[in-house]
Amino acid sequence: MATDPVCGMKGKKEIESEYDGKKYYFCNDNCKKEFDANPLKYIR
DSSP: OOBOTTTOSBOEEEEEEEETTEEEEESSHHHHHHHHHOGGGTOO
């Protein structure tokens, strides 16, 4: 399982976003919303 880029916890397969051709997984909907609002803030 992938690490949630917003909070660092383990992401869930059901909660995902795609940015620049890559999928990102999140532990909850709040982290997904935060990422979707500004993905470049969380991509390292």
